[in-house]
Amino acid sequence: MSQREHFGSRFAVIAAMAGSAVGLGNIWRFPYVLGEYGGAAFILVYVAASLFVALPIFYAESVIGRRSRLDTYGAMRKLAPGSAWKWAGLLTVVSPLLILSYYSVVGGWSVEYLFKSLSYSFTGNSTEAEVQNFFPQFISSTWQPLVSHTIFMAMVAGIVLGGIKKGIERFSKVAMPLLFVLIIVILAYAISLPGSFAGVEYLLKPDFSRLSADAVAAALGQAFFSLSLGVGTVLTYASYVKKDENLMVSGVETAVSDLVFAIIAAFAVMPAVFAAGIAPGSGPGLVFQTLPFIFNKMGQGMPLLSYLISISFFVTILAAALTSAISMLEVGVAFLVDEKGFKRRSATLLLAFCTWLIGVVCSLSFGPLSEVKLLGLTFFDFLDKLCSNWLLPLGGLVFTLFVGWRMKKADVHDEFTNAGSCNRRTFPIIYILIRYVAPIGIAIIFLSSLFL
Ligand code: PHE
DSSP: OTTOOOOSSHHHHHHHHHHHHSSHIIIIIHHHHHHHTTTHHHHHHHHHHIIIIIHHHHHHHHHHHHHHTSOHHHHHHHHSTTSTHHHHHHHHHHHHHHHHHHHHHHHHHHHHHHHHHHTTTTSSOSOHHHHHHHHHHHHHSSHHHHHHHHHHHHHHHHHHHTHIIIIIIHHHHHHHHHHHHHHHHHHHHHHTSTTOHHHHHHHHSOOGGGOOHHHHHHHHHHHHHHTTOSSSHHHHHHTTSOTTSOHHHHHHHHHHHHHHHHHHHHHHHHHHHHHTTOOTTOGGGHHHHHHHHHHHHHHTTOHHHHHHHHHHHHHHHHHHHHHHHHHHHHHHHHHHHHHHOOOHHHHHHHHHHHHHHHHHHHHHTTTTTTTOOBTTBOHHHHHHHIIIIIIHHHHHHHHHHIIIIISOHHHHHHHHTTTTTSOTTTHHHHHHIIIIIHHHHHHHHHHHHHHO
16 A cells, blocks of 8 residues: 555645536536525525535545545445445445446537537527527437547546546646636626626525525535535545645635635626526526527627637536546546556546446437436436435435444544644534534435435
């Protein structure tokens, strides 16, 4: 284990962790969920859910990962020898790969849209109908989305092949600052659009009447997905964090970056949605349908500006999706390398291929396989529901129960406080959150998935 790689600096830890957190979940999911459940009022619930449930799970995963310095399965095997916990660890090797298979399809859409932007398709040269029909035609066709999915997965594999320092760290350190700069530029552009104010208002006006139990469950689910919890990515990344890094600080910094990015993204996307006159609840296609429409319209007056902005926007989505996707693949790669003696190269290629294959079925489920249903859902929707509503919360529950009830309190204390040198006062609070509050929060997600 002595040659296990480490992130090279504090900034690298944050860039990688925040890179995993900031992704498609922030850019397309958050604005839409936010609008659906009462705008500003929802933000309050979301912040509370992040602080009291999501962050403790983040810490639980960090403690297991850094303590064991292993993959999710190996970590449980090492910290609870001879018990069945390792099988729970194995579950969280499988779930990120399932997420990656459909995430890569959406990542592929951003590749296609970037090409489209680069070839001036959204710069005033297309008719409104062309821009509007592009999305449904594109996703329901057979080959084009498959090619994009393949390109995206190849990029993910390419970065992960480079390893922790030369691959994941190097890419995240460039991509993360770039993402923040680009999203602010896009925000400035979006709020200057005529008709955009309605979008700002939509996000700012708190509508407490829509804050139902359902909204609380949605806030928790969003916090889970957005912070990449319950699928072992935080655990695996934490296993590459040096012993003298402060786990509490990196958790807060990751959560704050994720939240700030999500809010900026909401304010960048929603005004454009309103300016385009599109329904805010249009789901996964929202950003892909709305923004090209806006870019194209603006392009009729200011072609260069809209050209640059549209490229920036799709680079943002692509980079955000990549930094998240690499963290999903790394969980499985760490497992094969640590447990099965694989070389990083063969582990990466094998897993990228398997997830790519499942992704092919997801991609086709928008077109030729759209009639094939599992429990009434297309394959893509089925996997998304299975992961977000079940596997993520289940994984989160495993991690909190493990740290709160299985590990010795002294060991958890030792890891969280760097052997007593920091975070000593906050530890008792965090421990209660991990032991009681977070599992109850997760139970709420489960019950609401069952009954709502
Ligand atoms: N957090 C990522 C996003 O917001 C998604 C993700 C989920 C990444 C689970 C890793 C693991 O898009």
